[in-house]
Amino acid sequence: MSKLWSPAVRELTPYVPGEQPRERLIKLNTNENPYPPAPGVEKVLREFSADHLRLYPDPTSMALRQTLAQTLGTSAENVFVGNGSDEVLALAFQAFFRQQKPLAIPDISYSFYPVYCRMYGIESRIHPLDEHWQVDLDALSADSGGVVFANPNAPTGLGHGREAIAALLDKVTDRVVLVDEAYVDFGGESAVPLVEHYPNLLVTGTFSKSRSLAGLRLGYAVGSPELIEGMVRVKDSFNSYPVDALASAIGIAALEDSDYFDATREAVMATRERARLRLTELGFKVLPSQTNFLLATHPEQDVAQLFVDLRERGILVRHFNTEALRDYLRITIGTDDEMDSLIEVLTELLP
Ligand code: PMP
Numbered sequence: 001m002s003k004l005w006s007p008a009v010r011e012l013t014p015y016v017p018g019e020q021p022r023e024r025l026i027k028l029n030t031n032e033n034p035y036p037p038a039p040g041v042e043k044v045l046r047e048f049s050a051d052h053l054r055l056y057p058d059p060t061s062m063a064l065r066q067t068l069a070q071t072l073g074t075s076a077e078n079v080f081v082g083n084g085s086d087e088v089l090a091l092a093f094q095a096f097f098r099q100q101k102p103l104a105i106p107d108i109s110y111s112f113y114p115v116y117c118r119m120y121g122i123e124s125r126i127h128p129l130d131e132h133w134q135v136d137l138d139a140l141s142a143d144s145g146g147v148v149f150a151n152p153n154a155p156t157g158l159g160h161g162r163e164a165i166a167a168l169l170d171k172v173t174d175r176v177v178l179v180d181e182a183y184v185d186f187g188g189e190s191a192v193p194l195v196e197h198y199p200n201l202l203v204t205g206t207f208s209k210s211r212s213l214a215g216l217r218l219g220y221a222v223g224s225p226e227l228i229e230g231m232v233r234v235k236d237s238f239n240s241y242p243v244d245a246l247a248s249a250i251g252i253a254a255l256e257d258s259d260y261f262d263a264t265r266e267a268v269m270a271t272r273e274r275a276r277l278r279l280t281e282l283g284f285k286v287l288p289s290q291t292n293f294l295l296a297t298h299p300e301q302d303v304a305q306l307f308v309d310l311r312e313r314g315i316l317v318r319h320f321n322t323e324a325l326r327d328y329l330r331i332t333i334g335t336d337d338e339m340d341s342l343i344e345v346l347t348e349l350l351p
Contacts, residue, residue: 008121015115018318026341028332029316031154031183031293033212035267035335038260040253041213048246057245064248067255068220072192072205078222080231081242081251085182085206085219088231090116092202092221095230096176097122099145106135108324110150110180133287134158141171150180152188155320155330157289159188166191169198176227178202183291185210185265186272192222199224209292210265211254218243218251268292268333275331275339282346297327298350306349313345 001010018030036042065076072079082088093116097103102123105113117124127139133156135149147168152159169177179191181203191203202223208214221231235242243251254261276286276294284296297303307319307329318330333339 008119012115012118015112019316021316024314025311026315026334026338028334028338028342029318029330030214031209031291031332032214033209033264033268033292034333034338035212035264037212037250038254038257040257041250044246044249044253048249052245055245057241057243057248059240059242061242061248064243064251067252071255071258072190072222074192074195074222077225078195078228080221080223080228080235082219082221082235083243083247084208084217085180085204085221086112087217088204088219088221089113089178089180090119091231091234092176092178092204093117093120093122093148095234096178096202096227097146097148099175101143101145104140104142104144104147106140106149106153108133108153108156109135110154110182111320113148129153129156132158135160137164137168141168144175146175146178147172148178148180150182151191152183152186152290154183154291155293155295155318155325155328157183157287157291157293157295159184159290162189162191162194166194166197169194169201173198173200176200176202178204180204182206183209183293185261186269186292187290195222195224199226202227207251207254210261211251212264213250213254216247216250218247271336271339272333274336275333275343278339278343279331279346282343282350292333294331294333295328296331297329301350303327303329306346309349310342310345313349315342315345317342 061081064081065079069076069079098120102125105124105126106129107126108129127136130136135153140147177200181190184190195201202221204221207218272289279286279296284298286294286296304319310317
């Protein structure tokens with residue numbers, strides 16, 4: 001611990017992402033997409049002229065924002081882009097949640113939210129999930145300095161429909177409600193169409209999951225022009241170029257291939273349902289999922305040991321060492337072959 005660090009940084013326990021192994025493992029631990037990005041992305045990489053990198057990129061990222069707006073059914077003035085949705089979330093926390101009152105956050109949810117709170121000196125009030133392990137939207141509507149939750153939630157995989165979010169927004173009108181839709185394309189219902197009715201709604205999304213571009217770092221937010229301007233103010237104070245020129249070109253190519261997008265996300269969802277059935281047959285209790293992962297527990301097994309045994313046999317899943325999740329494994333949906341290998345190894349491991 002350095003005395004040269006500011007107090008907020010001394011207190012900080014950074015989010016620890018899942019392992020990125022060098023060896024060849026079946027990697028089902030960080031919710032990446034098992035399929036490559038759309039073929040148009042390869043073409044951009046082959047044809048992109050290095051001379052483009054000599055110049056600064058468009059400071060408004062207009063072409064990417066327009067393509068995103070078209071894809072999402074909104075306007076470019078409602079769209080903000082950044083380097084992964086983690087950065088977009090960080091900017092939103094700074095722009096909207098440094099308030100007198102604490103920010104309302106569910107627990108269990110994405111563990112980055114408390115990290116941002118500590119980083120930016122934001123107090124939070126934690127609201128437990130309801131008895132079905134759903135985000136408790138009623139509880140989140142209590143007086144606060146803002147609301148943030150993931151929908152579908154992570155790492156539970158459960159989501160609320162648009163109507164339920166609209167009902168929350170009917171009650172919460174004077175502060176920002178941030179809905180993190182990192183996983184929405186795998187069976188969730190997006191709140192983006194609500195943006196035109198609720199000026200305090202901010203929806204974030206990512207190219208890391210359903211667009212197979214986790215390595216690129218591209219994320220976005222959709223909201224009223226008022227909210228987008230708030231984000232731009234914070235962003236411009238650090239780096240007035242939202243995303244780099246290559247990321248813009250790749251992002252546009254990924255968005256333009258809607259057939260490939262639908263085929264890959266449908267493949268992931270079909271594999272997810274097959275895997276869920278087979279895990280259930282092995283005695284696991286598996287939560288229903290609207291995401292590209294499953295959260296599973298086994299009433300007779302020590303899942304922490306299973307995690308270690310799976311890793312020894314070349315399969316990496318996620319085990320969170322927290323009170324609420326100690327008995328669960330989070331398993332990213334891979335290809336059918338990868339999931340078959342997982343089931344095969346689990347069948348050997350279980351008595
Ligand atoms: N939100 C949630 C709920 C996530 O699980 C993740 C991925 N770990 C992110 C946001 C961030 O994704 P990215 O920064 O890759 O866009």
